[in-house]
Ligand SMILES: Nc1ncnc2c1ncn2[C@@H]1O[C@H](COP(=O)(O)OP(=O)(O)OP(=O)(O)O)[C@@H](O)[C@H]1O
C-alpha cells in the first residue's frame with residue numbers, strides 16, 4: 001500500500017474546498033485574512049450548492065454540527081483584538097474547530113503550541129540556537145522563534161492547545177503579548193521588538209475536565225473571549241458524525257469496508273444515553289465517570305471496523321463493539337463497569353425483545369462485560 005500522511009492538516013485535507021471558496025469570495029475581509037468571515041462560516045458549516053472550479057463541482061461539506069451561531073461568534077472574535085478561548089468537555093471538537101478556523105483564515109493550522117506541564121516561557125516567546133549564539137552572539141539568526149513569534153511576524157493565528165495544562169507563570173507571559181501585541185527581546189537591544197502584524201491572534205483550547213480554567217488569572221481571562229463547545233444534543237446528528245468520521249478514518253487507513261448504519265445507531269444511542277444519564281424513553285441511568293464523548297464513540301466504531309477488516313473477513317460484529325466500548329469506558333473508574341452492565345440489563349435487554357435485529361446481537365455480547 002502507498003504510504004501517506006496519517007493525519008493531513010485541514011488546509012491539505014480540504015484544499016479544493018478552500019480554493020473554491022477563495023475563488024467566489026466577495027465578502028469583506030479583515031486585514032491579512034485569506035477568506036471573508038462569511039466564507040469561513042461556509043467552510044465550517046457547509047453549503048448545498050456546489051462551487052465550480054476548473055470544470056469540477058466542489059461541494060463544501062458540513063464539518064461542525066451543533067450551534068451555528070457559535071461559529072459566527074468565534075470568527076468575529078478572531079477579527080477583533082481579543083483571543084478566542086474554546087472550552088468544553090473532552091471530545092467536543094474544540095481542536096477540530098481551531099484547526100478549521102486557522103486553515104480557512106490564514107491557510108495554515110500547524111502554527112501550534114501544545115500546552116503541557118513541561119511548557120516553559122521560551123516555548124511561548126523564543127529560544128536560542130546555542131551553536132549559533134556562541135558563534136555570532138545574540139542575533140536574529142541565532143534566535144529560534146516560537147509559534148507566537150511566527151504568528152506575530154507573519155500576521156497569522158497561533159493555536160495554543162490545552163492552555164490550562166501550562167504552568168500559570170507561563171500562561172501569564174501571554175498577557176502582555178495579547179494586550180500590547182508586542183514581544184520584547186531584550187538580548188537584541190534596540191532591534192529587539194516584534195510588533196504583531198494585522199491578522200495575528202490566538203486560539204486557545206481548554207478542557208474543563210482537567211482542572212485549570214478556574215485557576216487561570218483574571219488578567220489573562222480578560223484577554224480572551226470564552227466560548228463553550230457543548231456535546232451534541234441531537235441523537236441523529238451524533239449518528240451522522242460517527243458515520244462520517246469513521247468513514248473518513250477508515251478511508252485514511254486504506255480500509256475498504258462498508259459502514260453498518262444499524263451498528264452506528266446502537267453505538268450512538270449507548271454513548272448519548274449514558275452521557276446524559278437518561279434514555280430516550282426518559283428512564284434515569286447512572287452516568288459513568290468516563291468521558292462518553294462523540295470522539296470516543298467514533299474511535300470505538302473505527303477500532304471495531306478495523307478488527308472486522310483484519311480478523312473477521314470484514315463482518316462487523318457487536319462483540320467487537322462491546323469489547324471496544326469496555327476499553328473506552330474503563331479508563332476512569334472500575335465502578336463504570338457496573339453502570340454499563342446496568343445499561344445492558346435495563347435498556348439493551350428491553351430493546352432486544354422489542355426491536356430485535358442488531359439489538360439482539362448487542363444484548364448477547366453482554367457476555368464480554370465481566
Ligand atoms: N459537534 C461536532 N461536530 C463535528 N464533529 C464532532 C463534533 N463533536 C465531536 N466531533 C468529532 O469528535 C472529534 C473531536 O475531537 P477533538 O480532538 O477536536 O475534541 P476536543 O474537544 O479537542 O477534545 P479534547 O478536549 O480531548 O482535546 C472530531 O474530530 C469529530 O470527529
Ligand SMILES: [Mg+2]
Pocket residue numbers: 094095096205
Ligand atoms: Mg483537543
